[in-house]
Amino acid sequence: MVKAIEATGLPIVHMCTIVPISKTVGANRIVPTVAIPYPLGNPELDPKEEKELRRKLVRKALKALETPVTEQTVFD
Amino acid sequence: MTKKRIVHYINQFFAGIGGEEKAEVKPEKRDGVVGPGMAFKGQLADVADIVGTVICGDSYFNENEAEASETVLEMIKSYDPDLVIVGPSFNAGRYGVAAGAVAKLVDQNLHIPVVGGMYPENPGFELYRKFGYFVEVGNSAATMRHAIPDMTAVVKQVLDGKTEITGYMPKGLRVNVFRQERGSKRAIEMLVNKIQGKEFTTEYPMPTFDRVDPAPAVKDITKARIALVSSGGPVPKGNPDHIESSSASKYGKYSLENIDDFTPENGETAHGGYDPVYANEDLDRVLPVDVIKEMLANGEIGSLHPYWYATVGNGTSVANAKKFGTEIAAQLKEDGVDAVILTST
Numbered sequence: 001m002v003k004a005i006e007a008t009g010l011p012i013v014h015m016c017t018i019v020p021i022s023k024t025v026g027a028n029r030i031v032p033t034v035a036i037p038y039p040l041g042n043p044e045l046d047p048k049e050e051k052e053l054r055r056k057l058v059r060k061a062l063k064a065l066e067t068p069v070t071e072q073t074v075f076d
Numbered sequence: 077m078t079k080k081r082i083v084h085y086i087n088q089f090f091a092g093i094g095g096e097e098k099a100e101v102k103p104e105k106r107d108g109v110v111g112p113g114m115a116f117k118g119q120l121a122d123v124a125d126i127v128g129t130v131i132c133g134d135s136y137f138n139e140n141e142a143e144a145s146e147t148v149l150e151m152i153k154s155y156d157p158d159l160v161i162v163g164p165s166f167n168a169g170r171y172g173v174a175a176g177a178v179a180k181l182v183d184q185n186l187h188i189p190v191v192g193g194m195y196p197e198n199p200g201f202e203l204y205r206k207f208g209y210f211v212e213v214g215n216s217a218a219t220m221r222h223a224i225p226d227m228t229a230v231v232k233q234v235l236d237g238k239t240e241i242t243g244y245m246p247k248g249l250r251v252n253v254f255r256q257e258r259g260s261k262r263a264i265e266m267l268v269n270k271i272q273g274k275e276f277t278t279e280y281p282m283p284t285f286d287r288v289d290p291a292p293a294v295k296d297i298t299k300a301r302i303a304l305v306s307s308g309g310p311v312p313k314g315n316p317d318h319i320e321s322s323s324a325s326k327y328g329k330y331s332l333e334n335i336d337d338f339t340p341e342n343g344e345t346a347h348g349g350y351d352p353v354y355a356n357e358d359l360d361r362v363l364p365v366d367v368i369k370e371m372l373a374n375g376e377i378g379s380l381h382p383y384w385y386a387t388v389g390n391g392t393s394v395a396n397a398k399k400f401g402t403e404i405a406a407q408l409k410e411d412g413v414d415a416v417i418l419t420s421t
Contacts, residue, residue, distance in 0.1 A: 001305070001307060001387070001389075001397045001398070001400055001401035001404070001418065002401070002418055003286070003287075003288045003398070003401065004397070004398045004399075004400070004401025004402045004404075004405060005305070005401045005402075005404060005405040005408070005416055005418070006288045006289075006290070006291050007288045007401075007402075007405075008402075008405040008406070008409060009291050009292075010291055010405060010408060010409070010413065010414070010415065010416055011290070011291040011292065011293060011294055011414075011415045011416070012291070012415070012416040012417075012418055013415075013416070013417055013418070014418050014420065015417060015418065015419045015420070016419070016420035016421075017420070017421070018420075022420070024282075026286070026287050026288060028288070028289075028290035028291075029290065033419070036350050036421050037350045037351045037352070037353070037354045037355060037361075037421065038354040038355065038361040038362070039308065039361065039362060039419055039420065039421055040360065040361050040362065040363075040364045040419065041354065041358060041360065041361030043354050043357070043361075050361075051360075051366065051367065054360060054361075054364050054366070054367050055367045055370075057364070058364050058367050058368065058371065058417070059376075061417050062297045062302075062371075062376070062377065063297075065293065065294045065297060065300070065415040065417075066293050066294050066295075066296075066297050067293055068290075068292065068293040069290045069293070070290065071290070073290075
């Protein structure tokens with residue numbers, strides 16, 4: 001899905017937990033996330049901290065979209 | 077050595093009956109070869125005879141599968157064959173599906189091998205690959221002269237009783253085999269060969285994935301129109317489109333207009349491949365709608381595409397995923413979206 005969207009020329013960032021899968025399928029901008037059942041959260045944190053964590057990850061994704069890349073890049 | 081007996085299944089077109097206008101013809105059998113069978117006959121002359129040809133219209137077969145199957149199977153059986161050839165059906169969809177269905181019938185009822193020829197994207201291959209040795213052929217009958225020898229080569233190996241047959245597209249089946257050396261030793265030998273730059277044969281080839289060039293970066297994200305997509309199954313509460321928990325056949329498109337924050341009341345996951353407790357509690361953990369809405373309000377992003385798109389990436393076929401992606405991208409383009417965030421679980 002990532003590739004089919006990117007093939008139309010739209011930059012796309014893949015936020016996912018299992019980075020090797022993302023690399024194998026061919027995402028070019030990858031932001032690693034927290035865990036499979038809660039990629040953009042962490043139920044161990046209190047709601048405020050959890051939202052802050054999510055905010056940071058999304059900012060990282062937006063940054064990735066602003067970053068020119070020539071090959072598969074993981075934004076840690 | 078007595079020659080083996082082969083039955084050939086073809087459609088109305090290759091039998092010379094007619095094209096689409098004759099696609100409704102019912103099954104019939106003719107002794108000996110018809111159409112492309114002539115070429116097989118020439119190449120198999122030493123080892124086998126094509127004793128009969130069974131013909132059926134593609135539309136008839138697909139629209140009356142139960143009756144057609146029964147009749148075609150009886151016709152094939154009447155020749156008491158050792159092997160059945162179906163096609164080649166190139167990239168003809170209905171012919172491929174019919175040929176694949178015949179392969180399955182023969183495999184499951186007569187327990188004899190089937191050799192076919194299909195273009196890899198023929199839907200008949202994906203559906204019925206398990207039931208025969210399908211040789212990769214071109215996408216149109218113009219490639220017949222390549223298809224016949226390639227298929228003949230596989231037919232000969234099968235009739236010879238070879239255990240390692242080459243030249244067909246993988247059936248997608250795993251077979252238990254016993255090897256002399258244990259797995260760890262074989263793996264180390266492979267690794268050593270690989271490190272030394274020597275040749276080695278993998279026992280588990282990885283699927284090949286095509287690549288797409290990275291799209292240009294967004295110049296200024298604070299002016300960009302962003303869209304949210306997910307394969308983690310985030311759907312409105314109740315999963316209104318009934319997206320399957322695995323092997324999804326569809327994706328959903330849902331309005332973001334009235335959702336600023338997911339709660340247990342307005343969102344859940346349709347995904348069956350992970351523990352849904354955390355996502356159902358707060359779906360923002362899968363699709364970050366709360367922070368995106370906040371970023372929209374405070375100008376961190378320019379604007380937001382008014383819908384999110386969701387499917388379940390759990391055993392979903394690559395072909396489906398690709399189709400979803402293409403369809404979603406078209407809608408995003410139309411709305412002037414500049415960049416996409418896709419989340420996966």
